[in-house]
Structures are given as C-alpha cells and as structure tokens.
Amino acid sequence: MIPCGIPYIFGTRGSCNKNLIPDAALEKNSIELLIDEVTNIDTESKTITTKKGEKTKYDLLVIATGSEPLSPPIPGSDKQGVYAIKKDVAHLQKMISELDRSKNVVILGSGFISVELAEECKKNRDINITILARSNRCLRSPYDEGFSTEAEKCLVDEGVNILKRETAEAFLGDHSVEKVKLSSGNEIPADMVILGIGCTANTKLAKMAGLELGPTKGVAVNRYMQTSDPDIYACGDCAEKVSFFDGKPSKLKLASIATTEARIAASNLFQTRRMNSGVISVYSTMLNDHAFSGAGLTEHQARSQGYDVIVGEANSPNRHPGGMKGMAPLKVKLVFEAGTQVLLGGQASGAKSAGELINAISACIMHRMTADDIAQFQTGTHPGLTASPIAYQLVNAAEMAIIQSRK
Amino acid sequence: MIPCGIPYIFGTRGSCNKNLIPDAALEKNSIELLIDEVTNIDTESKTITTKKGEKTKYDLLVIATGSEPLSPPIPGSDKQGVYAIKKDVAHLQKMISELDRSKNVVILGSGFISVELAEECKKNRDINITILARSNRCLRSPYDEGFSTEAEKCLVDEGVNILKRETAEAFLGDHSVEKVKLSSGNEIPADMVILGIGCTANTKLAKMAGLELGPTKGVAVNRYMQTSDPDIYACGDCAEKVSFFDGKPSKLKLASIATTEARIAASNLFQTRRMNSGVISVYSTMLNDHAFSGAGLTEHQARSQGYDVIVGEANSPNRHPGGMKGMAPLKVKLVFEAGTQVLLGGQASGAKSAGELINAISACIMHRMTADDIAQFQTGTHPGLTASPIAYQLVNAAEMAIIQSRK
Numbered sequence: 001m002i003p004c005g006i007p008y009i010f011g012t013r014g015s016c017n018k019n020l021i022p023d024a025a026l027e028k029n030s031i032e033l034l035i036d037e038v039t040n041i042d043t044e045s046k047t048i049t050t051k052k053g054e055k056t057k058y059d060l061l062v063i064a065t066g067s068e069p070l071s072p073p074i075p076g077s078d079k080q081g082v083y084a085i086k087k088d089v090a091h092l093q094k095m096i097s098e099l100d101r102s103k104n105v106v107i108l109g110s111g112f113i114s115v116e117l118a119e120e121c122k123k124n125r126d127i128n129i130t131i132l133a134r135s136n137r138c139l140r141s142p143y144d145e146g147f148s149t150e151a152e153k154c155l156v157d158e159g160v161n162i163l164k165r166e167t168a169e170a171f172l173g174d175h176s177v178e179k180v181k182l183s184s185g186n187e188i189p190a191d192m193v194i195l196g197i198g199c200t201a202n203t204k205l206a207k208m209a210g211l212e213l214g215p216t217k218g219v220a221v222n223r224y225m226q227t228s229d230p231d232i233y234a235c236g237d238c239a240e241k242v243s244f245f246d247g248k249p250s251k252l253k254l255a256s257i258a259t260t261e262a263r264i265a266a267s268n269l270f271q272t273r274r275m276n277s278g279v280i281s282v283y284s285t286m287l288n289d290h291a292f293s294g295a296g297l298t299e300h301q302a303r304s305q306g307y308d309v310i311v312g313e314a315n316s317p318n319r320h321p322g323g324m325k326g327m328a329p330l331k332v333k334l335v336f337e338a339g340t341q342v343l344l345g346g347q348a349s350g351a352k353s354a355g356e357l358i359n360a361i362s363a364c365i366m367h368r369m370t371a372d373d374i375a376q377f378q379t380g381t382h383p384g385l386t387a388s389p390i391a392y393q394l395v396n397a398a399e400m401a402i403i404q405s406r407k
Numbered sequence: 408m409i410p411c412g413i414p415y416i417f418g419t420r421g422s423c424n425k426n427l428i429p430d431a432a433l434e435k436n437s438i439e440l441l442i443d444e445v446t447n448i449d450t451e452s453k454t455i456t457t458k459k460g461e462k463t464k465y466d467l468l469v470i471a472t473g474s475e476p477l478s479p480p481i482p483g484s485d486k487q488g489v490y491a492i493k494k495d496v497a498h499l500q501k502m503i504s505e506l507d508r509s510k511n512v513v514i515l516g517s518g519f520i521s522v523e524l525a526e527e528c529k530k531n532r533d534i535n536i537t538i539l540a541r542s543n544r545c546l547r548s549p550y551d552e553g554f555s556t557e558a559e560k561c562l563v564d565e566g567v568n569i570l571k572r573e574t575a576e577a578f579l580g581d582h583s584v585e586k587v588k589l590s591s592g593n594e595i596p597a598d599m600v601i602l603g604i605g606c607t608a609n610t611k612l613a614k615m616a617g618l619e620l621g622p623t624k625g626v627a628v629n630r631y632m633q634t635s636d637p638d639i640y641a642c643g644d645c646a647e648k649v650s651f652f653d654g655k656p657s658k659l660k661l662a663s664i665a666t667t668e669a670r671i672a673a674s675n676l677f678q679t680r681r682m683n684s685g686v687i688s689v690y691s692t693m694l695n696d697h698a699f700s701g702a703g704l705t706e707h708q709a710r711s712q713g714y715d716v717i718v719g720e721a722n723s724p725n726r727h728p729g730g731m732k733g734m735a736p737l738k739v740k741l742v743f744e745a746g747t748q749v750l751l752g753g754q755a756s757g758a759k760s761a762g763e764l765i766n767a768i769s770a771c772i773m774h775r776m777t778a779d780d781i782a783q784f785q786t787g788t789h790p791g792l793t794a795s796p797i798a799y800q801l802v803n804a805a806e807m808a809i810i811q812s813r814k
Contacts, residue, residue, distance in 0.1 A: 002727055002728055002790070002795060004727070004788065004789060004790050004795070004796075005727060005728055005731075005790045008731065008790055008791075012731065012732070012791075013728070013730065013731075018728060018730055019728055020728075021795075021797075254787075255788065255795075255796050256785060256786050256787055256788050256796040256799075257785060258796070259796035259797055259799075260783055260784075260785050260786075260796075263782060263783055263802075263806070264783055267783075273779070274779065274783055279785070280785045281785075282785050282786055282787030283787050283789075284787045284788065284789040284792050284793070285789055286789060286791040286792060291789075291791075291792055293787055293789075293792075294787075295785075295787060320409060320411070320412060321409055321412055321420070321425060321426055321427075323420065323425055324412075324415065324419065324420075325419070326759070352733070352759075352760070352791075352792055353759070353760055353762065353763040354792075355760065355787070355788075355789055355791075355792025355793045356760040356763040356764050356767070356792070356793060357763050357766075357767075358787045359764075359767055359784075359786045359787060359793075359801065360763070360764075360766055360767030360770055362784060362785050362786060362787065363767055363770055363771055363776070363781075363784050364770055366780075366784045366785065367774045367776065367780070369770070369774065372680070372681065373773075373774070374770075375670060376667055376670055376671055376674075376681055376684075377667075377766075377769060377770050377773045378663060378664060378667050378686070378687045378688075378689050378702075378769050378773065379663050379667075379689055379766045379769060380661075380663055380689030380690050380691045380700055380701075380702060380762070380765045380766060380769065381411065381662065381663050381691070381762075382411060382690075382691040382692055382693060382698075382700075382762055383409070383411050383412045383415055384415075384693040384698075384759075384762075385691050385693060385698055385700075385759055385761075385762025385763075386691070386762045386763060386766075388409060388411070388662075389411075389662050389663040389665070389666035389667075390428075390666055392663075392666075394766065395670075399670070
C-alpha cells in the first residue's frame with residue numbers, strides 16, 4: 001500500500017488495488033525480493049529466520065518495519081464497526097464495504113489522516129461524517145489558528161461535522177457499535193467508527209533482536225541511522241527521531257521522513273556519508289480542492305519553545321494578471337527567530353502549488369536562511385504558473401516579517 | 408502593462424486592458440504618484456524637471472526606466488506590418504488588430520517572448536506562424552537540448568512552424584511587408600513580422616544626468632545598486648548586471664530580476680543592508696499547457712565556463728498513485744560542479760508545479776547547496792499534490808548525480 005494514498009481509496013480511488021506500490025523498480029535494479037515474515041534475528045550468527053523456515057545470513061541489516069495504529073483504551077473498542085487504519089489490503093477493503101453500508105461515521109482525531117478520511121468517506125456517499133477533535137481546532141500541530149480555521153471551513157463546506165473539545169468515552173452497542181458516548185456526556189449515533197489518532201513504532205522484531213529502544217519507544221538510532229548493534233540500521237516509522245530544532249525526541253511519523261531516513265541509512269551502509277539532522281516536519285494535504293502545507297515550527301510551537309518570533313504573511317493570486325487560467329489564491333506565512341531572523345517555519349494554503357512551495361521552505365529552514373536571504377533570493381515567475389514578481393508570496397512574507405521587526 | 412503578461416494579450420486575454428498593473432497598492436501605502444515624463448535630472452541642485460515643466464527636489468533618486476526593444480539593422484524594418492514589442496498600450500492594441508487581419512506572421516527570435524507569442528498568436532486564429540531561430544534550437548540559452556526539443560514539440564503540435572539556423576536578411580514589399588528574405592536565400596510570405604530578438608537598457612535619462620554606463624550599456628551600479636552618483640540608485644532592465652557565477656557582465660533582463668534589484672535598492676536607500684549577489688537567471692514558461700522552467704547554468708553553459716560537471720535527471724508523475732487527478736509528468740535535471748558537488752543549475756518541465764519548483768532550485772543555488780544537501784533535505788509530499796516521496800524529482804535528480812559521480 002502507498003501509505004499516504006490510503007485515505008484516497010475510500011473515495012477518489014475507490015479500491016485498494018489502485019493504491020499499490022509496484023515491485024518493478026526493485027526488480028529492474030536486480031534487487032532480490034523474499035516475501036515472507038521474519039520471525040527471528042540472531043545478531044550473534046547474523047542470521048534471520050522467516051516464518052517459512054528460511055534462514056538468511058547478513059553482513060548488514062536494515063530494519064524498516066514501520067508503525068502500527070494506536071488503539072486507545074476506550075471501552076467498546078473491540079465492537080464490530082470500530083476500525084483502526086492498518087496498511088493491510090484485506091482490512092482496508094473490508095472498511096470500504098462497511099462504509100458503503102453506513103449512515104453515520106465517527107472519526108476519532110483531527111490530524112491529517114482524520115481530515116483526509118472525513119472528506120473521502122463523504123465523497124459520492126449519502127452519509128453523516130463527524131470528526132471528534134480533542135482540542136479546540138483541527139490540524140493543531142501542523143498549523144497556526146488561521147490555517148486551521150481555513151481547513152475546517154473546507155470540511156464544513158463539504159458537509160463534514162466537527163465536534164471540538166470532544167473525544168470518545170465509550171463505543172456503545174451490542175455486537176456492533178451503535179453510538180459513541182462523548183466526553184461531554186452526549187451520545188451520537190455511529191454505525192462505523194474510525195480511529196485516526198496516530199500510530200506507534202512497530203518494534204517487535206527489534207526487541208526480539210535485543211536492540212535498544214528510545215524515549216518514544218522507537219528503535220534507538222544514532223545520526224547515521226545505526227541501532228545499538230552497529231551492523232543493524234533502522235529507518236522510517238519504526239525508528240526513534242529527534243527534532244531538527246531542539247534535538248528532543250519526536251514522535252512524528254511521515255512517509256517523507258521515512259524516505260529521507262532510508263536515503264541516509266542506505267548511504268551509510270558501506271561508508272559513513274550522511275548525518276540525520278533531525279525532523280523538520282514537512283506536510284501537505286488537500287481539502288475541498290484547496291492545498292494546505294506546512295514545514296518546521298508554527299508560530300504557536302516556536303513561542304512555546306521560548307522563541308521570540310517575527311512573522312510575515314503574504315496572500316495573492318498564483319497567476320498574473322489574476323484572470324489567467326487556473327487562478328487560485330495562495331497564502332504564505334513565515335515564522336522567524338526575532339534576533340537572528342533565521343527561518344523556523346512556514347505554512348501555505350490555497351493553490352495546488354503550495355505542495356511544491358513548502359519544499360522550497362523546507363530547504364530554506366534546513367539551511368538556516370534568514371528573512372533577508374529569502375526576501376532577496378531570485379525567483380522565476382510566469383503569468384500562467386505563479387504570482388507576479390511583485391506579489392510573489394514567499395519573498396513578500398519574508399519582507400513583511402522584516403518590516404514588522406522594525407516597528 | 409504587466410511585462411510578462413504581454414504575450415498573453417494576443418490570445419488568452421485578448422486585450423491590453425486585461426494586463427494592467429493597478430496603482431491601488433501604491434495609493435494604499437500613501438505613495439504620491441506624479442505621472443509625467445522626466446526631461447532633465449540636475450544632479451548638482453538635485454532637481455528633476457518634467458515635460459509639463461514641474462520641478463521636484465530629491466534627496467535620493469531611483470532610476471527604473473526599463474528597456475526598449477532592439478531594432479535589428481535589417482533592410483525594410485521600417486515597413487508597415489513590422490513590429491517590435493513595446494510596453495505601450497496603443498502600440499500593442501494596434502498589433503492585436505493587425506494580427507486579426509493577418510494570414511502569415513513571421514516571428515524573429517526563439518527566446519521566451521518569441522515562443523510565447525507564437526503560441527498566443529495562433530490561439531483562436533486561422534493563421535500561419537513561423538519562428539526564425541538563429542541557432543539550431545529554440546530556447547537555447549535557458550535550456551539544454553532535451554528540454555529545447557520538448558518545447559519545440561509543444562509548438563509544432565500547436566501548428567507553429569520553426570525554421571532553424573535562419574534569420575531575416577530583408578523585409579520585402581511596397582509600403583507594407585509582404586515577404587521575408589531569409590539568410591538561406593529563400594523567401595517566405597509575411598503580412599506581419601514581430602521582432603522578438605531582445606531589448607536594451609533605456610539609459611537616455613541616466614546619460615543626460617551624466618551617470619556612467621557599464622559594459623552592456625546599462626547604467627553602471629555597485630552591489631548596493633548605487634550608480635556613479637551615490638545619491639542615485641538604478642534597478643531593473645536599465646541597470647547593469649553581473650552573473651552570480653563568474654561575476655561577468657550579464658545582459659539578462661527579466662521582471663523577476665528587476666523586482667529583486669528593486670528590493671535591494673529600496674532596502675539600501677536609508678541604510679545599507681543588502682548586497683546584490685548577481686543574476687542567477689530563473690525562468691519559467693508554459694507551452695501547450697506544459698510548464699518549462701530553468702535556473703542557473705545549463706549543462707552546456709557550465710561546460711562552456713570550464714566546469715567539470717555531474718548531472719542527474721529524474722522524471723516521474725507529480726501525483727501518487729499516478730491515477731490521482733491532475734496527474735502530469737514532471738522532469739527535473741540538476742547540474743553540479745563535479746568536485747565540490749555544489750549545485751550550478753536546474754531545469755524542469757511538465758507539470759505546472761515546475762513553476763514553483765524552480766524557485767526551490769534557485770534558493771538551493773544561491774545557498775550553494777551540494778548534491779548531498781539536496782538528496783537528504785526533507786520534503787513534504789501528498790498524493791494529490793506531488794510525486795511520492797520515493798519518486799520526488801528534485802531529491803532523486805540529486806541522488807542520480809551522486810550515483811553518476813561514483814562511476
């Protein structure tokens with residue numbers, strides 16, 4: 001399964017078969033594939049054993065066992081109709097069938113997977129979808145308030161219900177779930193519940209091999225992605241992470257982070273070449289055809305970490321003049337440390353190009369660019385592709401932050 | 408007039424009125440506008456005089472007089488039906504009318520303006536358009552051969568004729584142009600000729616003020632955008648430029664460069680704050696609904712400047728899985744100096760997001776990022792917005808260059 005594509009099998013794509021990663025790229029590169037379940041790792045004899053009994057020797061081993069959905073200790077979680085999101089074709093296909101029969105679906109959690117699922121479950125179905133958001137807004141961790149509000153509006157416009165400061169106390173019903181009892185005491189009908197409250201590192205094998213775990217219960221790794229056994233590397237959702245900013249443990253799990261870590265691990269296998277500089281958190285999503293993206297610290301997070309910040313925003317059409325085909329507004333917010341004016345984070349919303357723009361912002365964060373660096377870097381612009389050069393959002397947001405710093 | 412929007416008045420937009428920059432932003436910021444022609448600058452008394460006889464004192468002056476189209480010394484250039492592209496509403500509106508009556512249009516030059524014009528003139532008109540390209544390919548300066556070929560295919564698919572290694576020897580006809588005599592000796596019919604062969608700095612006023620000119624005949628400026636008179640700044644097409652790479656004079660004239668220079672000049676007026684690091688050359692365009700963009704040196708240019716280079720290319724859909732809405736291929740080519748692996752340039756084509764991606768590449772060039780920096784910087788990806796994280800073009804092109812360097 002393509003992990004980020006999972007929400008889209010419920011609506012846009014309609015089937016798990018349309019969300020598979022082909023093995024062709026591996027085969028083309030003469031990579032031998034053994035598809036089986038590893039049941040044991042013997043680090044002394046450097047041998048792995050599979051369920052079918054096959055034994056394979058290794059010089060170096062990479063553990064990339066990913067994550068498993070969190071199961072909250074909510075009474076009634078074992079009832080029929082309550083689903084976690086597993087990267088498993090049979091399980092997901094069963095969810096699609098159940099969804100097609102459902103009238104009232106409750107989604108626990110208000111992060112990316114939950115909001116994307118809410119939109120997709122609604123697509124082409126006459127169905128009530130309710131999101132339970134524990135906090136006072138959706139997508140609280142990647143976005144500041146303005147962007148959360150905009151995202152919630154997209155969902156509400158599509159007919160999704162959002163209950164804020166609410167969570168599930170219990171799932172009620174006989175065999176199958178029928179109602180959700182909320183923390184407020186209210187009860188709402190539900191013939192299907194989807195748990196979108198995150199996931200935890202899958203470390204079963206690593207533990208079996210005697211590898212150390214880290215503070216967030218991922219496989220402990222150094223900056224080269226080596227585990228406590230120097231001949232075993234780990235990367236992706238199963239591996240422990242630290243923040244790019246404060247270096248503290250991070251629970252973030254994203255396919256793009258997994259891929260970056262895989263590149264680092266692979267580069268270091270035969271010769272140490274790359275250091276993992278920690279998680280920047282680069283996200284994007286799409287709600288009601290609006291793109292939303294974010295990288296690094298939000299203003300809220302930066303202030304919580306004790307930063308004095310300056311902030312700049314710019315909002316203009318992604319075409320010039322505005323009447324050109326494909327016109328959509330594109331808003332950018334940048335957050336800088338006030339003294340050094342080093343970029344800490346950015347958020348963007350609106351036009352689809354926000355999905356590519358956030359990667360430019362990530363590169364700027366990683367290379368500790370300042371507001372002035374960004375304000376005067378050279379951009380290419382075109383009537384049919386971007387804002388005009390006098391309204392280019394990334395540059396103008398940096399200028400606005402500088403202006404604010406001088407007030 | 409929005410300068411980059413000029414080609415689009417001939418087709419997509421249909422009128423000059425739809426391509427004007429409003430004064431509102433200036434008025435909103437309490438900037439006093441005096442619309443008149445400056446006829447004299449007296450640097451002794453620091454006074455400018457306008458055509459209407461108004462005299463205005465200045466402490467600091469910024470000259471941003473732009474450029475004028477080049478008029479080639481081709482016999483018959485003064486005939487009716489032969490047009491340069493001036494940023495002038497009456498002139499451009501006359502061109503639109505003439506175009507509506509024309510059957511055979513010949514465009515001199517094969518740079519951005521020429522190819523965009525060719526496409527736009529063809530739009531909704533039953534008309535023959537012929538581009539005369541002096542060299543063996545269109546868009547030779549911003550792109551390497553593969554990208555030029557792709558761009559030419561877009562034009563040919565739209566029915567535009569391209570004559571390579573050809574230029575005009577003479578424009579034939581009585582009052583009006585009727586034929587173009589080519590350098591090959593052939594003659595082709597033409598009831599309209601458009602000169603898209605570039606422009607030259609408009610330095611009339613600067614010369615009148617006794618300011619020094621530079622080697623490309625622009626107003627000479629230092630890295631703070633100050634002219635030879637420290638109280639007068641110049642920026643944009645009228646100002647002399649140097650390359651970011653070799654520091655040599657550059658004739659490049661782009662709206663986005665002009666804007667960056669304006670930001671530098673404005674920042675330095677009251678306190679020196681910014682240095683112009685020279686022209687990187689960031690472009691984008693769109694042909695037959697395909698985006699094309701480029702930043703920095705092409706492989707061809709880098710080799711011409713004596714660099715030993717490594718090159719990486721990556722081509723994959725801008726969505727994942729490929730069946731997601733809006734899917735288009737997106738190709739990226741990166742050029743690095745072989746020893747340091749510092750990024751020298753990039754080119755992209757295909758999906759519209761190439762227009763935003765090139766700005767990420769520009770930021771990477773400006774901050775002298777290496778192939779390894781780019782290969783491991785963290786990206787955000789989303790099924791509906793970008794390639795998958797394992798196929799993300801910018802990162803994979805860097806990886807391919809590294810792999811090449813180890814062969």
